[in-house]
Amino acid sequence: MRYIILLAFHFFVRVCLVSQNIPNDRLVDWSNSGAKIHEPQLKKSILSFGAVSDGITDCSLAFQAAINSFSKKAAILYLPKGKYYLSTPIYLEDSVILRGEHVDSTTLIFNLKNNAHCISASGKVDTTSTFLLATANKGVRFFRANHESKIKAGDYIKLYENEAGRIYSDWANHCIGQILQIKNIRNDTIFIEDALRMDFTLNNLARYHRIFPKKAIGIECLSLIRKDSTSAQTHNIYFSFTVNSWVKGISSTYSNFAHVVIENSNYNTISDSYFTRGYGYGGGGRAYGTVLQYTSGNNLIFNNIYEHLRHSVLLQAGVNGNVISFNFSFDPFWEEALYPSDFAGDLVCHGNFVYANLFEGNICNKISIDNSHGTNGPYNTFFRNRAEKYGIYINLGAGNGMNLIANEIPHNSGIISTFGSDHFLYGNVLKGKITPTGTNLVNISSLYLKEKPNCYFTEEDLEIIGHSNSSNFRINKAKERESKGVHAFCNNCQIFSNSNLDISGNTEVCKSKPQQFQVQFLPCTAYNWTSDNDSIQIQSGSNQCMVNSSSIGIKNLKVQLLTKENMRDCSINLSKEIQIKECTSLDDFSNYSFDEVNQIVFNTNGFQIEIYNISGQQIFSKKIEFNSFNLINLDLPSGIYFIKLTNNKSHSRTIKMIRN
Numbered sequence: 001m002r003y004i005i006l007l008a009f010h011f012f013v014r015v016c017l018v019s020q021n022i023p024n025d026r027l028v029d030w031s032n033s034g035a036k037i038h039e040p041q042l043k044k045s046i047l048s049f050g051a052v053s054d055g056i057t058d059c060s061l062a063f064q065a066a067i068n069s070f071s072k073k074a075a076i077l078y079l080p081k082g083k084y085y086l087s088t089p090i091y092l093e094d095s096v097i098l099r100g101e102h103v104d105s106t107t108l109i110f111n112l113k114n115n116a117h118c119i120s121a122s123g124k125v126d127t128t129s130t131f132l133l134a135t136a137n138k139g140v141r142f143f144r145a146n147h148e149s150k151i152k153a154g155d156y157i158k159l160y161e162n163e164a165g166r167i168y169s170d171w172a173n174h175c176i177g178q179i180l181q182i183k184n185i186r187n188d189t190i191f192i193e194d195a196l197r198m199d200f201t202l203n204n205l206a207r208y209h210r211i212f213p214k215k216a217i218g219i220e221c222l223s224l225i226r227k228d229s230t231s232a233q234t235h236n237i238y239f240s241f242t243v244n245s246w247v248k249g250i251s252s253t254y255s256n257f258a259h260v261v262i263e264n265s266n267y268n269t270i271s272d273s274y275f276t277r278g279y280g281y282g283g284g285g286r287a288y289g290t291v292l293q294y295t296s297g298n299n300l301i302f303n304n305i306y307e308h309l310r311h312s313v314l315l316q317a318g319v320n321g322n323v324i325s326f327n328f329s330f331d332p333f334w335e336e337a338l339y340p341s342d343f344a345g346d347l348v349c350h351g352n353f354v355y356a357n358l359f360e361g362n363i364c365n366k367i368s369i370d371n372s373h374g375t376n377g378p379y380n381t382f383f384r385n386r387a388e389k390y391g392i393y394i395n396l397g398a399g400n401g402m403n404l405i406a407n408e409i410p411h412n413s414g415i416i417s418t419f420g421s422d423h424f425l426y427g428n429v430l431k432g433k434i435t436p437t438g439t440n441l442v443n444i445s446s447l448y449l450k451e452k453p454n455c456y457f458t459e460e461d462l463e464i465i466g467h468s469n470s471s472n473f474r475i476n477k478a479k480e481r482e483s484k485g486v487h488a489f490c491n492n493c494q495i496f497s498n499s500n501l502d503i504s505g506n507t508e509v510c511k512s513k514p515q516q517f518q519v520q521f522l523p524c525t526a527y528n529w530t531s532d533n534d535s536i537q538i539q540s541g542s543n544q545c546m547v548n549s550s551s552i553g554i555k556n557l558k559v560q561l562l563t564k565e566n567m568r569d570c571s572i573n574l575s576k577e578i579q580i581k582e583c584t585s586l587d588d589f590s591n592y593s594f595d596e597v598n599q600i601v602f603n604t605n606g607f608q609i610e611i612y613n614i615s616g617q618q619i620f621s622k623k624i625e626f627n628s629f630n631l632i633n634l635d636l637p638s639g640i641y642f643i644k645l646t647n648n649k650s651h652s653r654t655i656k657m658i659r660n
Contacts, residue, residue: 021426021442026379026403028197030358030448033323034300035246035269038216040074040097046084053082055109060088067096079222081105087112092121092217100222103251103274103488107223115232118224123213123241125158125264132206133188137199141183142191145208151190155182156211156243156266158295159196160318161204168374172352175318176377177295179211179266181243194298197320197356198377211264217245221490224252229279233257235291243267249490253277258288258314262296269300271454272524274487276307282335288314289329297321303455305482306346310334312364315357316350316373322357323448326456328478329364343390345370351398353377358447359385361464363479366390367407371397378422382407383447384465386472391430393417404428406442406466427466442466454564455524473637481523489523492563493570503559503576510583511552514642514654516612518544519559519574526562531555536580539642544616546642546654549580608646614639631657 044066047053051062063086066077074095081101086108092098098119100106110118130150136143136159143159151157160177167173178198183191200206219237226236236252237260239245246269252259259275262268270290278287289312290301301324306312312329315322324347334344345368347359355377359367362385369376370393378401382392385407391414394402400420406427409416416430427442428435445462455477456462464474481489505517519527521543529540535551547557558575609629611620619641620634631643636659646652 021440021444022403022405022424026401026424027381027447028321028356028379029195030321030323031450032194033267033298033321033448034302035244035267036216037218037246037269038074038095040076040095042070042073042075043078044069044075045078045080047080051084053080053084055083055085055107057085058087059084060086063090064088067091067093070096074216079106079108083107083109085109085111086118089116090119092119092214092219094214095216097218097220098222099218099220102221102494103223103249103490106221107225109225109227110236111227112230112234113228115230115234117234117238118226118236119219120238121214121217121240121242121245122238123211125212125241126210129207129209132200132202132208135199135201135203136196136206138197139195141193141195142189143196143200143206144188145190146188147185147190151182151185151210153182153184156180156213157182157208158211158264159200159206159208160295161200161206164204166353166375166377169317169352172294172317172373175293175295176353177318178320179264179295179297180208181266194321197297211241213241213243213265214239215243215245217242219247219250221249222251223488224250226252226254226256230256233285235259235261237261239263239265239268241265245269246271248272249488250274251276251488254279255287256280257285258291260290262290262292262299263294263317265296265299267298268296269302270304271300271302272304272489274305274307275309275312278309281310281333286310287333288312290314291316292319292322293317295319299323300325302326302453303476303478304328305330305478305487307331308333310344311348312346314348314350315354317352317354318377319354320356320377324357324359324362325448326361326453326476326478327363328476328482329362330482332365344368345393346387347385349376349380349398351376355379357381358383360447361385361462361476363388363465363476367392369394369398369402371395371399375399377401379403381405381447383444384442384463386410386465387414388472389413391415391417394419394423396420408465408472410472429466457526457562477523484521484523486521486523490565492522492524493565493568495522496561496563496570496572501561501572501574503557503574505547505576505578507577508579508581509547509549511549511580513583514546514548514656516544516546516616516642516644516654517557517576519561522561522563524563528560528562530558530560532558539614540616542615542617544612544618546612546616547578552580552582554579608644610644610646611636612642612644614641 049062049066051059076097079100133144181193234256242265249272251274275289280286287310289306295318299322306329308331329346346364349369351373356379360383376399381403389411391409396419401422403424408429509515529545537548539546641657644654
């Protein structure tokens with residue numbers, strides 16, 4: 001994602017290291033995925049155009065009047081707190097950003113009562129084709145054609161070729177190709193921004209036509225609810241022939257076909273959002289999350305949460321070079337009589353020659369490369385994903401030449417099914433065992449990142465999955481966010497300025513006794529805990545920290561919160577004065593014991609136990625109704641842990657445990 005560089009750091013580029021594990025000819029350059037974000041100066045409120053934010057009054061005319069008023073100028077249409085009812089679709093024009101106050105406070109309610117999409121951005125295409133003069137091979141950044149000055153630098157084209165038996169569905173004809181931007185032209189040679197991801201041959205009548213895409217459109221910081229179920233495959237957000245556009249920090253509830261569809265489009269980003277529920281879960285295409293189709297490329301689907309959908313992210317019809325990374329999908333559901341209700345693939349390659357896409361760092365139930373619409377193309381790459389229950393399925397007839405590297409399948413029901421040929425498997429962890437046997441440690445953090453992405457602050461954050469770490473233990477930021485009850489997010493800088501943030505915890509702490517402190521959890525935020533005294537040891541890594549002081553006196557505990565919003569860094573500093581005292585009595589825990597086999601015993605029933613890892617992250621919490629609890633029953637990896645016990649008098653104590 002090219003707009004989310006947070007902090008300068010030393011991060012290795014993948015190209016020189018990949019060959020240690022993966023043959024280079026099986027990879028493409030995924031590093032240019034995503035939109036280039038812009039921030040217009042012009043900003044108008046929808047209330048200025050007569051909109052009423054009561055959720056009842058129809059605001060359709062106000063929205064279209066506001067968009068028309070920009071007269072093709074770059075602008076933000078601001079939607080203040082409230083509910084906006086619409087009976088007709090919103091059609092977005094170039095460089096218009098639809099921005100709510102916050103995902104939790106601005107809601108669009110659509111009841112279209114017809115077969116239309118809720119929000120659309122659609123470019124145009126010139127169907128006149130120009131044929132290549134010579135075959136253009138994978139990896140090059142040029143091709144030859146008699147263009148007759150109909151295209152120029154900066155234009156977009158769709159380069160494609162005949163199906164040659166690779167397309168199953170008539171509706172997907174002419175989708176085997178690549179959408180490209182022209183860099184420059186020299187005589188009959190056309191130079192392009194991205195390398196070709198496949199060979200385009202004269203035998204298959206390789207040719208191109210020009211497209212006129214919509215550009216620089218944004219949808220941010222709002223909730224969208226669709227009220228009407230349609231018979232046609234309608235979508236909540238629809239990008240067609242669209243480039244450098246984005247959906248960021250939104251919540252979308254109830255879709256017909258899909259929440260977001262991207263087709264014939266390049267360099268778009270869907271991030272930091274939440275998609276859930278659909279009108280129907282049977283066949284025919286309903287209740288999908290994000291769909292990429294019709295040759296779309298260089299799109300980035302990043303850091304989203306998908307809940308209770310038939311398919312969360314689905315690729316079909318010739319899409320290539322896309323990156324689906326660090327998303328979390330859970331509670332999948334479909335209505336298929338022969339299969340379990342949660343057996344639908346979360347992440348799906350659906351056929352009609354999907355090729356050379358990257359799935360990285362995702363956590364889901366099942367990954368599926370299926371033959372619903374015939375074969376998929378080669379080099380779809382699955383790297384450091386965790387398929388938590390069913391695993392990874394490559395169905396019979398679904399394609400050849402896939403890459404499966406450093407993925408985890410922890411559940412007893414999980415398998416790696418690889419029908420077809422020429423698949424590359426390396427360093428996967430299946431039920432705790434390396435698959436294939438004899439493959440080595442995977443030492444690559446990412447196959448597409450040049451720098452840390454938004455919300456990831458350390459290299460360790462990125463290496464969440466793969467057998468260099470404890471299997472089935474660490475989580476990505478999307479799953480962390482969901483575990484904290486935060487689905488979509490945006491405007492963290494605004495939250496810094498408007499919230500009453502403070503450090504919570506006891507003001508009096510016993511010397512040499514670890515004590516927990518915390519601040520409110522905010523997604524995509526780094527927490528830098530410090531103290532003004534060298535005698536205080538701090539172990540942290542999140543919104544929580546453990547403090548242990550070796551001397552008495554008054555100390556200051558400090559934390560700096562860092563985040564980024566729309567290309568702008570922002571921070572806030574908090575502090576708390578704590579008194580470290582000498583504690584000579586453990587009256588609060590006179591009824592407590594903790595033995596060498598990790599058996600906790602109270603003389604009276606009822607206590608709360610919370611366990612934190614060395615980074616200060618809570619990994620276990622339970623109210624114990626009886627008088628004992630045995631920690632040996634917990635499947636904790638080796639390491640240092642802090643156990644907070646709260647007795648029935650609401651008094652607490654934290655103890656250290658080393659698990660070997």
